[in-house]
Amino acid sequence: MWDTSKDYRILIAVKSKELFMRTVQTGAFRGHWNKKMALESADNMDAHFQSLLYSYLEGNELSNSPELSKLEEEANYVIHYLGGDEWNHIFLNKAPKEEREKTEENIAKVQFFLNTILGLRHRLSLGSINDPIIGIDIFVGEIMSVSKHPNADSLMICNVNLKKRAITVVTNNLDVKEGNHVAVAMLPPQSFMDIASEGMFLGVNGVVLKDVKGKLGELPNGIPMESLNDTRNLIEGFLQKK
Numbered sequence: 001m002w003d004t005s006k007d008y009r010i011l012i013a014v015k016s017k018e019l020f021m022r023t024v025q026t027g028a029f030r031g032h033w034n035k036k037m038a039l040e041s042a043d044n045m046d047a048h049f050q051s052l053l054y055s056y057l058e059g060n061e062l063s064n065s066p067e068l069s070k071l072e073e074e075a076n077y078v079i080h081y082l083g084g085d086e087w088n089h090i091f092l093n094k095a096p097k098e099e100r101e102k103t104e105e106n107i108a109k110v111q112f113f114l115n116t117i118l119g120l121r122h123r124l125s126l127g128s129i130n131d132p133i134i135g136i137d138i139f140v141g142e143i144m145s146v147s148k149h150p151n152a153d154s155l156m157i158c159n160v161n162l163k164k165r166a167i168t169v170v171t172n173n174l175d176v177k178e179g180n181h182v183a184v185a186m187l188p189p190q191s192f193m194d195i196a197s198e199g200m201f202l203g204v205n206g207v208v209l210k211d212v213k214g215k216l217g218e219l220p221n222g223i224p225m226e227s228l229n230d231t232r233n234l235i236e237g238f239l240q241k242k
Helices: 008-026 035-043 045-053 066-082 087-094 097-118 120-124 225-240
Strands: 138-149 152-161 166-171 181-185 190-192 195-197
Touching: 008 035, 008 045, 008 097, 008 120, 008 225, 035 045, 035 066, 045 066, 066 087, 066 097, 066 120, 087 097, 097 120, 097 195, 138 166, 166 195, 181 225
Parallel strands: none
Antiparallel strands: 138 152, 138 181, 152 166, 190 195
16 A cells, blocks of 8 residues: 555645645735636645545556646646746746746745646656656757856856756756756746756766757656666755755
């Protein structure tokens, strides 16, 4: 019997919802949107999380449970109350210049929450796996552009194509270049000197993997197991945050 109360995928989803609540309650998104109903829709997820956590169903059974469908429904309500499918572009366009970087960070946190909930069905369908890595997505990405961080000489800002969308990744590996195929762990967004990073490149001994095999936006093929160690530690740290 699978102990769903310790399933990393569900635990990360619960934590991402807490991140969303803090972000929306404290973030100053501008424009016409329904903050009250967005928060209420997210809050409605708690009962469904509890049902999943104590269901003791196997992973593939969890992926077909009615509770998961209800979580997806609430996530889509959140998108609606944020302003629809273009909510992130609307908020960014409405942000004054002096608030743009903070708005980008808050948008990234909300996007992480939505992707975590709406990608939960796929992760659960992979079966009963007891590994922190299963709690987040890892995608093949192509670096489209690289620029120096404006506030830190030891950091680079990368625009990364994941096929369905592009993300920003901040890295301390100064050798990354346009055209590199990388493996990106979609971790909770973190700000590095006022620039929000939406993921982390996988690497070994501090060197980013730059010729990763696999289709863009999908799970990479044949990555070294040791390249996952830092990601595991960061996931555990995220779950322990108050």
